Amino acid sequence: xxxxxxxxxxxxxxxxxxxxxxxxxxxxxxxxxxxxxxxxxxxxxxxxxxxxxxxxxxxxxxxxxxxxxxxxxxxxxxxxxxxxxxxxxxxxxxxxxxxxxxxxxxxxxxxxxxxxxxxxxxxxxxxxxxxxxxxxxxxxxxxxxxxxxxxxxxxxxxxxxxxxxxxxxxxxxxxxxxxxxxxxxxxxxxxxxxxxxxxxxxxxxxxxxxxxxxxxxxxxxxxxxxxxxxxxxxxxxxxxxxxxxxxxxxxxxxxxxxxxxxxxxxxxxxxxxxxxxxxxxxxxxxxxxxxxxxxxxxxxxxxxxxxxxxxxxxxxxxxxxxxxxxxxxxxxxxxxxxxxxxxxxxxxxxxxxxxxxxxxxxxxxxxxxxxxxxxxxxxxxxxxxxxxxxxxxxxxxxxxxxxxxxxxxxxxxxxxxxxxxxxxxxxxxxxxxxxxxxxxxxxxxxxxxxxxxxxxxxxxxxxxxxxxxxxxxxxxxxxxxxxxxxxxxxxxxxxxxxxxxxxxxxxxxxxxxxxxxxxxxxxxxxxxxxxxxxxxxxxxxxxxxxxxxxxxxxxxxxxxxxxxxxxxxxxxxxxxxxxxxxxxxxxxxxxxxxxxxxxxxxxxxxxxxxxxxxxxxxxxxxxxxxxxxxxxxxxxxxxxxxxxxxxxxxxxxxxxxxxxxxxxxxxxxxxxxxxxxxxxxxxxxxxxxxxxxxxxxxxxxxxxxxxxxxxxxxxxxxxxxxxxxxxxxxxxxxxxxxxxxxxxxxxxxxxxxxxxxxxx
Numbered sequence: 020x021x022x023x024x025x026x027x028x029x030x031x032x033x034x035x036x037x038x039x040x041x042x043x044x045x046x047x048x049x050x051x052x053x054x055x056x057x058x059x060x061x062x063x064x065x066x067x068x069x070x071x072x073x074x075x076x077x078x079x080x081x082x083x084x085x086x087x088x089x090x091x092x093x094x095x096x097x098x099x100x101x102x103x104x105x106x107x108x109x110x111x112x113x114x115x116x117x118x119x120x121x122x123x124x125x126x127x128x129x130x131x132x133x134x135x136x137x138x139x140x141x142x143x144x145x146x147x148x149x150x151x152x153x154x155x156x157x158x159x160x161x162x163x164x165x166x167x168x169x170x171x172x173x174x175x176x177x178x179x180x181x182x183x184x185x186x187x188x189x190x191x192x193x194x195x196x197x198x199x200x201x202x203x204x205x206x207x208x209x210x211x212x213x214x215x216x217x218x219x220x221x222x223x224x225x226x227x228x229x230x231x232x233x234x235x236x237x238x239x240x241x242x243x244x245x246x247x248x249x250x251x252x253x254x255x256x257x258x259x260x261x262x263x264x265x266x267x268x269x270x271x272x273x274x275x276x277x278x279x280x281x282x283x284x285x286x287x288x289x290x291x292x293x294x295x296x297x298x299x300x301x302x303x304x305x306x307x308x309x310x311x312x313x314x315x316x317x318x319x320x321x322x323x324x325x326x327x328x329x330x331x332x333x334x335x336x337x338x339x340x341x342x343x344x345x346x347x348x349x350x351x352x353x354x355x356x357x358x359x360x361x362x363x364x365x366x367x368x369x370x371x372x373x374x375x376x377x378x379x380x381x382x383x384x385x386x387x388x389x390x391x392x393x394x395x396x397x398x399x400x401x402x403x404x405x406x407x408x409x410x411x412x413x414x415x416x417x418x419x420x421x422x423x424x425x426x427x428x429x430x431x432x433x434x435x436x437x438x439x440x441x442x443x444x445x446x447x448x449x450x451x452x453x454x455x456x457x458x459x460x461x462x463x464x465x466x467x468x469x470x471x472x473x474x475x476x477x478x479x480x481x482x483x484x485x486x487x488x489x490x491x492x493x494x495x496x497x498x499x500x501x502x503x504x505x506x507x508x509x510x511x512x513x514x515x516x517x518x519x520x521x522x523x524x525x526x527x528x529x530x531x532x533x534x535x536x537x538x539x540x541x542x543x544x545x546x547x548x549x550x551x552x553x554x555x556x557x558x559x560x561x562x563x564x565x566x567x568x569x570x571x572x573x574x575x576x577x578x579x580x581x582x583x584x585x586x587x588x589x590x591x592x593x594x595x596x597x598x599x600x601x602x603x604x605x606x607x608x609x610x611x612x613x614x615x616x617x618x619x620x621x622x623x624x625x626x627x628x629x630x631x632x633x634x635x636x637x638x639x640x641x642x643x644x645x646x647x648x649x650x651x652x653x654x655x656x657x658x659x660x661x662x663x664x665x666x667x668x669x670x671x672x673x674x675x676x677x678x679x680x681x682x683x684x685x686x687x688x689x690x691x692x693x694x695x696x697x698x699x700x701x702x703x704x705x706x707x708x709x710x711x712x713x714x715x716x717x718x719x720x721x722x723x724x725x726x727x728x729x730x731x732x733x734x735x736x737x738x739x740x741x742x743x744x745x746x747x748x749x750x751x752x753x754x755x756x757x758x759x760x761x762x763x764x765x766x767x768x769x770x771x772x773x774x775x776x777x778x779x
Contacts, residue, residue: 043077043078043079044077044078044079044081045075045077045079045080045081045127045129046075046076046077047073047074047075047076047077047081047084047169048073048074048075048076048179048428049071049072049073049168049169049179049180049181050072050073050074050132050181050182051071051072051181051182051183051184052069052070052071052072052166052168052181052182052183052184052185052215053069053070053072053183053184054067054068054069054070054166054183054184054185054186054215055067055068055069055185055186055188056185056186056187056188056217057188057189058188058189058190059152059157059159059187059189059190059219060152060153060154060157060189060190060219061189062152063142063143063144063152063705063706064140064141064142064143064152065140065141065142065143065150065152065159065165066139066140067138067139067140067141067165067166068136068137068138068139069136069137069139069166069167070134070135070136070137071086071134071135071136071137071167071168071169072132072133072134072181073132073133073134073135073169074130074131074132075127075128075129075130075131075132076129076130076428077129078129079129080126080127080128080129081123081126081127082122082123082125082126082127083120083121083122083123084120084121084123084133084135084169085118085119085120085121085169086118086119086120086121086135086137086167086168086169087111087114087116087117087118087119087164087167087168087169087170087171088116088117088119088137088139088141088164088165088166088167088168089115089116089117089141089150089163089164089165090110090111090115090116090117091141091142092117092139092140092141092164092165093139093140093141093142094106094108094119094137094138094139095138095139095140096137096138097119097121097135097136097137097138098135098136098138099121099123099124099133099134099135099136100124100134102124104121104122104123104124104135105121105122106119106120106121106122107119107120108120111171113171113173113385114164114171114172114173114385115164116164116171119137119167121135121137137167139167141165143706144706144709145706145707145709146283146706146707147163147283148160148283148284149162149163149284150163150165151283151706152705152706153704153705153706153707154704154705154764154765155220155221155704155736155762155763155764155771156218156219156220156221156281156282157190157217157218157219158216158217158218158219158281158283158284159216159217160216160284160287161178161214161215161216161289166215172383172384173383173384173385174383175331175332175383176329176330176331176333177328177333177334177337177383178214179214180212180213180214180323180327180328181212181213181327182208182209182210182211182212182213183196183207183208183209183213183214183215184206184207184208184209185206185207185209185215185217186204186205186206187204187205187206187217187219188203188204188205189203190205190219191205191219191220191221191222192205192217192218192219193205193217193218193219193220193222193237193277193279193292194207194209194215194216194217194218194290194292195207195209195211195213195216195274195277195289195290195291195292196208196209196210196211196213196274196275196290196291197209197210197274197275198275205217205219209274209290210272210273210274211272211274211290211291211320211324211325212323212324212325212326212327212328213289213290213324214289214290216287216289216292218279218281218284218294220239220281221239221240221735221736222237222238222239222240222279222280223237223238223239223240223241223242223247224236224237225237225238225247225250225251225254227254227255227257227258230258230262231254231255231257231258233275233276234254234257234258234261234275234276234277234278235254235275235276235277235278236250236251236253236254236277236278236279236280236300237277237278237279237280238250238280238300239280239297239733239734239735239736239737240734240735240736241734241735241736242280242300242734245301245303245651246300246301249299249300249301249302249303249305250278250300252305253278253295253299253300253305253309253313254278256305256310256313256352257276257278257293257313257317259348259352260313260314260317260318260348260352261276261317261320263347263348263351263352264317264318264320264321264344264348267344267414267417267418268321268417268418268421269321269418269421269422271320271321272291272320272321272324272325274290274291274320274324275291276291276292276293276316276317277291277292277293278293278295278313279292279293279294279295280295280296280297280299280300281294281295281296281297282296282297282772285299286308286312288312288315288316288319289316289319290319290320290324291316291317291320291324292316293312293313293316295309295312296653297653297733298619298651298652298653298654301651301652301653302619302622302651302652303622303648303652304617304622305616306616306617306618306619306621306622307357307360307361307364307616307617307618307619308618308619310349310352310353310357310616311342311345311346311349311361314344314345314346314348314349315341315342315345318341318344318345318348319337319341321421322336322337322340322341322344322421322431323336323337323341323431325421325425326420326421326422326424326425326430326431327424327430327431328430328431328432329428329429329430329431329432330429330430330432330433330434330435331380331432331433331434332379332380332381332382332433332456333433334379334382334383334384334389334393334394334397335379335380335393335397335400335433335456336397336431336432336433336436338393338394338397339379339393339394339395339396339397339398339400339401340397340398340401340417340436341394342365342394342395342397342398343397343398343401343402343405346358346361346362346365346398349361349616353615353616354615354616356583356615357615357616359583360583360585360616362398362399362402362533363583365394365395365396365398365399366395366399366533366540368391368395369391369392369395369396369399369460369536370539370540371388371391372387372388372391372392373392373396373459373460373536373538374538375388376388376392376396376459376460377392377459378456378457378458378459379392379393379396379397379400379455379456379457380433380456380457381457396455396460396536399535399536400452400455400456400536402534403451403455403534403535403536404440404444404448404452406534407444407445407448407451408440408443408444408445408448412443412444413440413443415443416436416439416440416443419439420435420436420439433456437449437452437456440452447486447487450486451486454484454485454486455536458485460536460537460538461483461484461485461538462482462483462484462485462486462488462535462536462537462538463482463483463484463537463538463539463542464480464481464482464483464484464488464490464508464529464530464535464537464542464543465480465481465482465483465529465542465543466478466479466480466481466492466516466527466528466529466542466543466544466545467479467480467545468527468545468546469494469518469524469525469526469527469545471521471523474521475517475518475519475520475521476494476517476518476520476521476522476523476524477515477516477517477518478492478494478515478516478518478524478527478545479513479514479515480492480506480508480513480514480515480516480529481508481512481513481514482508482509482510482511482512482513482514483511483538484510484511484535484537485510485511486510487507487508487509487510488507488508488530488535489505489506489507490505490506490508490529490530490534490535491503491504491505491506491529491530491531491532492504492505492506492516492527492528492529492530492531493527493528493531494516494518494520494524494526494527495524495525495526495527495528496520496522496523496524496525497522497523497524497525498522500522502518502520502524503531504516504517504518506529516529526544526545526546527544527545528543528544528545529543530543531543548580548581549576549577549580551577551580551581551584551587554573554576554577554580555573555577555584555586555587555590557573558570558573558574558577558587558590558594559590561573562590562593562594562597565597567594567597567598568594568598570590570594570597571591571594571595571598573590574587574588574590574591574594575591577590578591585617585618585620585621586620588607588610588611588621589611589620589621589624591607592604592607592608592611592624592625592628593624593628595607596608596628596631596632601632601635604628604632605628605629605632607628608624608625608628608629608632609625609629611624611625611628612625612626612629618654619652619653619654619655620654620655620658622648622649622652622654623649623652623654623655623658623659623662624649624654624658626645626646626648626649626652626662627645627646627649627658627661627662627665629645630642630643630644630645630646630648630649630662630665630666630669631665633645634665634668634669639669639670642665642669643666643669643670646662646663646665646666646669647662647666649661649662650662650663650666656775659774659775660775660777663741663756663758663775664756666729667728667729667741670729674728674729674741675729675730675731676727676728676729676730677730677732677738677740679768680727680730680738680740680761680768681727681730683702683761683767683768684725684727684740684742684759685725686702687699687702687725687770688723688724688725690702691715691720691723692720692722692723694715694716694719694720696712696716699712699715699716700712702769702770703769703770703771704762704764704769704770704771707770707771707772708770708772708773711773718748718749719748720746720747720748721747721748721750722745722746722747722752723744723746724744724745724746725742725743725744726742726743726744726745727740727741727742728741728742728743728756729741735763736762736763737760737761737762737763737771738760738761738768739758739759739760739761739774740758740759740760740761741756741758742756742757742758742759743755743756744756744757744778746778753778753779754778754779755776755777755778755779756775756777756778757773757775757776757777757778758773758774758775759772759773759774760772760773760774
């Protein structure tokens, strides 16, 4: 019933879409943005004037143009060719937006263009990673809908990408494109297809040279030498990615690349700019998340930047195809193991949503599982295409698409990509792509326990999917050797893998390279291995219950089945240390630290573990250094919290406390005890911590006392303070630890964030 209903809905939606495409109407394609922002951060509103140039690529004339912008934006005026234009505003059903429908002075025919200018203000009540107005740094990313544009990311064709010019006055800002700043204005001309955005702040700039020319890192003002070294390493990584893609796609687009340290919004990239969290520059090594972020950001210079992505399901190309190539770069740069680890994370993320995913060709960011499904399953499908038609023909096809799409009004589209690859592949490829792109995942490959039959070892196979597959089947002998055979399994049918050997086959695996996206990979191995998620959960529970010997056993069991499972490696090392098996624990923690491309938690827990070992050996200074490395890694809440507490233990009474920060926090205590909102807000950076302030006011404390245990200068304008809090609210006493982030505004400290709050 459910399957029938879904197919019916899909058919109706496709028919509706087809009718919309055939209907003679105006269709607007953005050809450029020109946005001027006036002194952001001067008050709690962004004030801007945006000109949007569009071309009618439809088959009929248009007399109105509908733009979308944040629902809180107040439109002052709309003009066309210097004359005032009439407009009306209506709420947009999706995406926290409003529709601004502008009446054009005359009809705009097919292939004709027009430009609409909108002057507006956008209040920002509370700062976030998408939109922030602050005296210490503002930022506006495209997802905040801070500028008017015909389409948002929720549209079937995706958001609008086009060349733009952006002028930001009154602050030092960074955006993408060619910088032409002058006279106190930050000006950027972006010749690629991109989305306007900017961040403002106070940075030190480090420029690459030689092969790294045109690449810059922007790190917080006053950063130490370790951060500068890491910035240099990241510049070199970016240069390697640029050279790698140039070898595949042709010469790199002539735009600068910028790596920018931000407090919020890390992971965003567009037009050659990658926003990276402070922990990225604080780590001792390049980590998996950063490598993927950089690799994807550089790949988009070609895929979507120089060559525009048009048509439906743009994420399959902008996210999925880009991730496929990013992992190829990681494989070249860091080795096959690092690439396989990344592909394992793709499968894990996709598995979390696979049973409720929408088809790739119909997915938009409004779908709850979009960012788990589209980038990850998309990358898997492109890897499948690469394997089916061959790597060289696949790269040739991508290069052909990128080259032709530059000059074609239709750009690079999923429809065109499918046609190109179907023409290069076997006759079965079209049906395979129709299933992978237009239907939810339904494939599940199964394998039976191997047995001896007629002088050879045989394993039964089953395919629950809608397409025939031709896969490797790997046999593991009792001596540890592997034997691969090819097997074909028809759709919804059975097959067989025969190993022409009398040597006992003790274990078999279907599709060991995991080429095909599946609903469940647990059936690929026989005899069945342990369920990694269940065993890891049990190991974590046992560790929390302080049954360290059993948590060690569970971790070792998990590593037997999945030798490179990072979480199991961390759990093993922590369990060994908790059991006081110091030498074994040290070896495991060093293995984590020495990984060529570690995850951030691996780096953090390795430093925490090695710090604890140094502390047990009486090497307090060495322990403090390790714990500080873990804090700077900023990997995750548990490891950061553990590192901060351990560092305080290691330093004891010698922990440094900045007297000016201590005095400020004492004054903040007095303001909080007063219960007066205006007095408390005087001590907080505008736009920050509003829920904290309202919570304090709503339950005026009878007691609020903060003891500063340690302070750390993060850069020229920020300090982190580890504090002990004792409070009494509504007759109930609370105590615990927190980390206050203080920022200099002018010459005075302000509370900018509370990173940890373990007060109970």
